[in-house]
Amino acid sequence: NAGVTQTPKFQVLKTGQSMTLQCAQDMNHEYMSWYRQDPGMGLRLIHYSVGAGITDQGEVPNGYNVSRSTTEDFPLRLLSAAPSQTSVYFCASSYSGLAANTGELFFGEGSRLTVL
Amino acid sequence: AQSVTQLDSHVSVSEGTPVLLRCNYSSSYSPSLFWYVQHPNKGLQLLLKYTSAATLVKGINGFEAEFKKSETSFHLTKPSAHMSDAAEYFCVVTGYSTLTFGKGTMLLVSP
Numbered sequence: 001n002a003g004v005t006q007t008p009k010f011q012v013l014k015t016g017q018s019m020t021l022q023c024a025q026d027m028n029h030e031y032m033s034w035y036r037q038d039p040g041m042g043l044r045l046i047h048y049s050v051g052a053g054i055t056d057q058g059e060v061p062n063g064y065n066v067s068r069s070t071t072e073d074f075p076l077r078l079l080s081a082a083p084s085q086t087s088v089y090f091c092a093s094s095y096s097g098l099a100a101n102t103g104e105l106f107f108g109e110g111s112r113l114t115v116l
Numbered sequence: 117a118q119s120v121t122q123l124d125s126h127v128s129v130s131e132g133t134p135v136l137l138r139c140n141y142s143s144s145y146s147p148s149l150f151w152y153v154q155h156p157n158k159g160l161q162l163l164l165k166y167t168s169a170a171t172l173v174k175g176i177n178g179f180e181a182e183f184k185k186s187e188t189s190f191h192l193t194k195p196s197a198h199m200s201d202a203a204e205y206f207c208v209v210t211g212y213s214t215l216t217f218g219k220g221t222m223l224l225v226s227p
Contacts, residue, residue: 004159035217040125042206042219043160058214090159104150105215107159 002026006091006108013081013115021076021111023091029106031094032074036060036087037110043090049074081115088112118143118211122218130226135179135194137221139207142188149190150208150215151181160206166190177201197225 007022025032033048035058045058049068063085065077074093078085089112092105123138141147151163164175171183177200181192190207202225207218 033214040219043217045214048214092160104162104165105152105160107161109159110157 004091004093004106004108006089006111008111009109010112011114013078013113015082015115017081019078019081021078021089021091021113023074023076023108024072025074025091025093025106026072027093027095027106028071029093029095030071031096032068033058033092033105034064034066034074034076035090035092037090038087046076046089078113081113083115086113086115118145118147118209118216120207120209120216120218122205122207122221124221125219126222126224128224128226129197131199132196135192135197135201135223137192137205137207137223139190139192139218140188141190141207141209143209143211145210145212148210149181149183150210151175151179151190151192152206152208152217154204154206154220156203163192163205197223199225199227201225 004025030051034046035043037043044060046064047066049055052071055066088110090110091108094105120141149166152160153163154160164173166173166183174180179194204220204222206220208215
C-alpha cells in the first residue's frame with residue numbers, strides 16, 4: 001500500500017516564486033492536513049480538511065492555500081515563497097472526519113523546502 | 117484550547133537502561149493523548165494512544181505510557197533502551213478538531 005505520498009521530496013525556490021506541494025492518499029481517509037516542522041518547534045498545523053470541498057485554517061496558515069476537490073488529494077500552494085517558509089512539510093491523513101476523535105494520523109515522508 | 121509541554125528537549129541513555137520521556141498537557145476537554153516517533157528523515161509513526169479507557173497504555177516496541185489526570189501528565193517509558201529507539205518523540209493532545217504537538221524530545225542511545 002502506498003499510504004500517504006508527498007511530492008516533491010526536495011525543492012529549492014527563490015523568494016517570490018510559487019509552487020505546489022502534492023499530497024495523495026489511497027486509504028479513503030476523510031481527514032487530511034498539512035504541517036510544517038521547524039527545529040525546536042514541533043509540528044504546526046497549516047491547513048486541514050475534514051472532507052472533499054471542506055478546508056479550514058490551522059495555527060500558521062498565512063502564505064499558504066489549499067483545496068480539496070477529491071477525497072484522495074490535498075495540495076498545498078505557496079503563493080509567493082519567502083525565506084521564512086523554509087521548512088519540512090508533512091501531509092497527514094486520518095479515516096475520521098474529525099482526527100481529534102482518534103488522533104491516529106498517517107504521515108507522508110515529508111517535503112523539504114528551501115527558499116533562498 | 118489545548119497545549120502540551122515536553123519537559124526535556126534531549127534525553128540521553130545507555131543501551132539496556134530505562135527510558136523516561138516526560139509530557140504534561142492542558143485541555144478544556146477530556147483529552148485523548150498520543151505519542152508519536154520520528155526516525156531521521158522519516159514521517160511520524162504512532163507509538164501509542166490513550167482514549168479514556170485504561171490509564172496504562174501499551175504501545176509498539178515495548179513502550180508504554182501512563183495517563184495521570186491529577187498530574188496532567190502522560191509520560192512515556194520503556195524498561196530497556198535499544199539502539200534502534202534513537203529518534204525524536206512527540207507528545208500530542210487532541211482538541212475539538214485538531215491535534216496539538218509538543219516540541220519534541222530527542223532520545224539519544226549510546227552503546
